[in-house]
Amino acid sequence: MAEVVTTEADAEQLRRRYARRHRFSRVGVYLAAVLAALLAAGPFLWSTITALKLNGDLYDATNNPFVFNEPATLDHVVFLFQDTAFPTFLWNTLWVGVLVVTITLLFGLPAAYSLARLDRPWSGPMGIALFFVYLVPPTLLFLSLTRIVVALGLQDSTWSLVLIYPTITIPICTWLLIGFLKGIPKDIEEQAMVDGYSRVGALVRTILPLLFPGIVAVIVFAFTITASEFIYALAFISPSSEKVVSTGVPTELIRGDVFFWQSLQASNIIIALPIALVFTMFLGRFVSGFTMGAVKG
Amino acid sequence: MEQATAVQPARPATGAPPRRRLADRDGLLAWLFLLPSFVYVIALVGVPFVLAIGFAFSDVTAGDPSFDWAGLDAFRRAFDDPVFWQSLRNTLVITVISMVLIVLLGKILANILLADFRGKWIVRFLILLPWTTPVALSTVSWLWLLDSIFSPIDWVLRQLGLLEANMYWLGRPTLAMVSVIAVHVWRLVPLAAVIVLAGLIAIPKDIDEAARVDGAGFWRRMFEVTIPLTLPVIAVAALFGAIFTFTDMAVVYVLTRGGPTNSTQVLASWAFARGIEGGDVAQGAAIAIFLFPLLLAAAILILQAVRRMQVM
Numbered sequence: 103m104a105e106v107v108t109t110e111a112d113a114e115q116l117r118r119r120y121a122r123r124h125r126f127s128r129v130g131v132y133l134a135a136v137l138a139a140l141l142a143a144g145p146f147l148w149s150t151i152t153a154l155k156l157n158g159d160l161y162d163a164t165n166n167p168f169v170f171n172e173p174a175t176l177d178h179v180v181f182l183f184q185d186t187a188f189p190t191f192l193w194n195t196l197w198v199g200v201l202v203v204t205i206t207l208l209f210g211l212p213a214a215y216s217l218a219r220l221d222r223p224w225s226g227p228m229g230i231a232l233f234f235v236y237l238v239p240p241t242l243l244f245l246s247l248t249r250i251v252v253a254l255g256l257q258d259s260t261w262s263l264v265l266i267y268p269t270i271t272i273p274i275c276t277w278l279l280i281g282f283l284k285g286i287p288k289d290i291e292e293q294a295m296v297d298g299y300s301r302v303g304a305l306v307r308t309i310l311p312l313l314f315p316g317i318v319a320v321i322v323f324a325f326t327i328t329a330s331e332f333i334y335a336l337a338f339i340s341p342s343s344e345k346v347v348s349t350g351v352p353t354e355l356i357r358g359d360v361f362f363w364q365s366l367q368a369s370n371i372i373i374a375l376p377i378a379l380v381f382t383m384f385l386g387r388f389v390s391g392f393t394m395g396a397v398k399g
Numbered sequence: 400m401e402q403a404t405a406v407q408p409a410r411p412a413t414g415a416p417p418r419r420r421l422a423d424r425d426g427l428l429a430w431l432f433l434l435p436s437f438v439y440v441i442a443l444v445g446v447p448f449v450l451a452i453g454f455a456f457s458d459v460t461a462g463d464p465s466f467d468w469a470g471l472d473a474f475r476r477a478f479d480d481p482v483f484w485q486s487l488r489n490t491l492v493i494t495v496i497s498m499v500l501i502v503l504l505g506k507i508l509a510n511i512l513l514a515d516f517r518g519k520w521i522v523r524f525l526i527l528l529p530w531t532t533p534v535a536l537s538t539v540s541w542l543w544l545l546d547s548i549f550s551p552i553d554w555v556l557r558q559l560g561l562l563e564a565n566m567y568w569l570g571r572p573t574l575a576m577v578s579v580i581a582v583h584v585w586r587l588v589p590l591a592a593v594i595v596l597a598g599l600i601a602i603p604k605d606i607d608e609a610a611r612v613d614g615a616g617f618w619r620r621m622f623e624v625t626i627p628l629t630l631p632v633i634a635v636a637a638l639f640g641a642i643f644t645f646t647d648m649a650v651v652y653v654l655t656r657g658g659p660t661n662s663t664q665v666l667a668s669w670a671f672a673r674g675i676e677g678g679d680v681a682q683g684a685a686i687a688i689f690l691f692p693l694l695l696a697a698a699i700l701i702l703q704a705v706r707r708m709q710v711m
Contacts, residue, residue: 131514135522138511142589143525145540146532148551152543160549167551209439212432220429228433230702235444237698239646241667242690245674245683246450247443249464269443272436300423330533332649333667337675348533352653366539374532381531382524389597 146374153178153368160363178364186362187342188369191350194260198346199325201264206271206324207317213272214279215305219288229280229395236273240333248337262338263346267331271324278323278388281395282316283309319387322380329377347373454684461678473681477673482661483686486669489576493665494645494693497583501640502633504584505591512596530589538653541582545569545654572662575655579663582654583644590643591636598632598708599625634704638697645693666690 140147151168152160159165159172182188217225217232247266248257256262286309294304310317335349342354351369355362381388458469477483512523529537544550545568556562568574602625610624626633648667651657657664657672664672666689674683 139525209436213436216429216432243447246447370536378528378531
């Protein structure tokens with residue numbers, strides 16, 4: 103009998119020890135998560151505080167920079183939208199993005215279907231080539247592309263970006279779409295073709311609806327790439343009215359030595375938050391798309 | 400025969416037979432579908448690529464864009480300028496240090512993201528911010544964070560009594576390099592973490608559980624099971640980190656403009672300074688060409704790593 107009691111007591115002791123260890127590791131996980139989040143988002147937090155500060159508060163090196171020593175103000179956000187070219191940059195980024203995404207899908211969807219489904223001997227190497235094209239950086243091409251843009255008479259025009267950005271988005275988005283297509287069973291369109299649809303008919307009626315979540319992910323991805331691009335936009339375009347957000351904010355909102363710090367930081371936050379929000383929502387889908395794209399289907 | 404007639408009625412009655420011919424020929428369709436993208440990429444990536452190499456051996460300037468063969472003149476001009484060698488060295492230093500830090504921190508971050516905890520969504524959102532925000536804009540945040548007078552980092556150091564005046568982060572060569580590396584690491588760690596996370600999730604759960612049943616502790620499982628299994632993925636994360644670091648010029652351009660006195664100049668920013676701002680297209684092209692060997696090596700290594708993943 104005594105033995106049983108000790109084992110029960112032992113079991114209790116063990117349980118407590120495990121519970122304690124468990125609590126310990128829980129606290130560790132939370133601490134690590136909060137620390138990582140702070141390190142990542144710290145500069146944005148700092149931007150947010152800055153954006154809402156009065157000049158007198160901001161430009162006093164003895165003030166605690168992390169708190170509002172004087173009341174917060176929205177003046178600089180209003181200034182950003184009313185007295186700077188920021189709305190123009192925003193509008194340019196938006197319509198360039200929409201056009202680039204459209205071109206990307208028009209070119210990328212058929213290409214992805216061809217490489218993922220219409221099994222040709224060259225499909226595999228082509229897919230890899232596509233990936234390498236994505237790795238060719240703008241820094242290697244901007245000089246010759248600038249000459250081409252000049253030759254086409256598109257210099258200093260936002261249209262130059264509509265023409266050139268798909269060279270970045272088509273390869274990477276086709277790669278993503280190949281991944282999503284591999285996630286759709288072949289039987290579905292084969293069944294549709296047995297039922298009398300042509301290859302194209304089966305594609306349009308059965309595959310496209312199933313691919314829709316993937317297409318949405320590609321739209322988000324292509325738009326983000328477009329909004330982030332910097333070198334081409336800087337090399338092709340100099341007039342303020344034709345600039346996009348990524349070049350307009352750092353070049354136009356800094357006039358010589360005069361920095362509109364609060365407005366600069368406000369524009370940063372206004373752009374950063376929505377993009378990160380949408381990206382977080384689609385993260386799982388991006389990961390599965392890229393992973394599937396690398397798998398032999 | 401009976402089977403054939405049984406299939407017939409299932410076809411849409413309106414389906415015209417001639418239309419089926421083109422729309423069903425897979426071999427032709429495969430080409431037709433691929434052709435537009437193929438032409439686009441050849442015209443605006445392939446041609447410019449060849450052109451970029453051609454420019455390096457020419458005398459093209461922004462003012463006189465006519466192409467004349469000039470042999471190695473542009474390279475000679477580039478090599479004679481000590482800033483070129485400085486840029487090459489800086490590019491290598493920044494890339495190697497960033498790559499090591501990106502992989503280390505990316506692996507740690509991936510493990511955090513793998514753990515189960517409340518509020519994971521918001522943490523993930525905050526962690527992704529540095530990567531999803533346009534580089535030029537997030538660097539503006541850092542520009543203000545590292546301001547010569549109002550840097551909050553300096554303020555904290557002053558409060559702690561570790562600093563009398565200011566650090567002048569971007570005004571001193573070594574600190575400016577540290578700042579550039581810090582921004583690169585900060586913005587690319589989330590990408591590395593996501594790549595490693597994808598690899599961690601792909602490890603079959605039973606392998607880890609088997610090791611656990613056999614009595615392997617956390618560190619043992621980490622070093623003898625998880626890391627060997629995810630090594631190819633970690634390699635991919637490292638190479639992506641490297642590529643995005645050494646081909647980027649936005650961070651240097653916004654943060655330091657290559658300064659103070661070219662001490663943070665990298666190949667990409669120097670090529671831009673010569674080729675676009677200086678108008679010497681040929682020299683800019685000659686400088687940019689030096690990115691290519693690095694790029695090729697990274698691309699081949701990525702391919703090998705991906706092949707190894709497929710073998711497993």
